Amino acid sequence: MRLYVEVARRTYARISTYRSATVAGVFTNTVFGFLLAYILLAVYRQRTDVGGFDATDAVTFVFVAQGMLMVLGMFNDTEIADRIASGDVVVDLQRPYDHQAWWAGVSYGKAGYYAVFRGIPPFLVGALVFHLRLPSVGDAAAFLVSVVLAVGVAFGWRYLLQLTAFWLLDVRGANQLGWLAAQFLSGAFVPIVFFPDWLEVTARALPFASMLQLPVEIWLGRHDGLSLVGVFALQVGWVLALVLAGRHVMGRAVRRVVVQGG
């Protein structure tokens, strides 16, 4: 365990050296936040409520979600797949640590950095222009727990996507497809309460709602008591399911596949 915590700490340090990349990313998230907020506000000029969200909820959702995109790592990152495609994974597998846990450490290290430096600034800028909702102390604490679990769900998904490299070698297509589905169905573009009913039900039945929609719903104070326990249980369930699926696929890959390189 200490090893993996150390991996997370080193990743945090590694990422934190790219300061101008952080500033650039915050700028972009903020711009998207404004565009999406204005588009959703146009909807609220004709209605006061969409699926239980009022205008303030929707705009708050947009800015919290923009801040969470990098925390969850919802973009094409091929760090794991690159080592598989190049054959370097052989070296990783010979070392005395768990491959999946190592990369989980990397994901949590990045998430820690991005939570502070990419998560908070877009929300602050958004709050200068729009009225945004702040959570109660209890909801804020529950939100943090939920984000920690959401990072686990996103990691489980990422690990599975990257393992396709054993079969495909070039994972960019599978990766992009996998993250697009995740972004859309998690509510990263529009909250899933805006979807037609059948699509919202589908989205809630998949692991993606656990990445973004549910944590932000906690921020907005939609879940307390039993309902909150239910959200946590669902997230834990998805973490376990995806992590176990990842271990299973990795096991097969190691036994079946001829790795690149001599």
Add this chain to the structure above:
Amino acid sequence: MASLSVWRRLVGARVRADWQYRTSFFLFLLSQTVVACMDLAVVVSIFSQVDSLGGWSGVEVALLFGLSGVPFGLADMTISQVETASRHIKAGTFDLFLLRPLPTLLHLSATEFALRRLGRVLQPLVVLLAALVLAPIDWSLETVVLLLTTLLSGTLVFGSVWVVTSSISFWTVESQEVANAFTYGGSLATGYPIDVLGTWLRRILTFLVPLAFVAYFPAARMLGRDEPLGQPSAIAWATPLVAVASVLVARAVWSLAVRHHRSTGS
């Protein structure tokens, strides 16, 4: 002309190379199509809740979506490769482009060409054709000419935005993501009636990054809307001029950027 034939050969080589990893190629082509469909899915989701947005009906917004999506896809396929400049600068491989007898921009776009990006054009094209049939457009020779010049001009404007924002990486290599705010963000913004955006954002999109000319003004003209954003609707005909101006600015910025280039190689 000689450069163009070299460009064609380089692009041909790229296409054959991609074809070697066929599963990945088709997955990527599919994913590019899905990227565009996600944008559409957002529009559809919104219109599952309301009948109009900022005074524009669903089919009118579809026209905007197509007029913005097709040029964006074409620019994405032909010139967006310029965003890989930051990677080449970091790796020191940008020097290669400077050494060869081909304009840097042409060479870079050919080297990084990817046929799979065709997926970005197909879906908006379908939406555009459907919208052209369904929307209440008063067809005349003027409308046809406006449509065609708009698509061409839009491609040039988006392409210029890509070139200008990617030039940033010659000064600061890690800031590439800023470009996304203008390219992908621009494509998002132009797919909706910009009446919905705040006043200051509207001004930026009209005067600074002239994306309002890509779809909004031409669509307003085609639909016979008076005074879009308080302007006479003939402002749509300024689109080709805006495109030419954008290209000139992009050329100037790019050559300035390339001259500023300091190699990382030893």
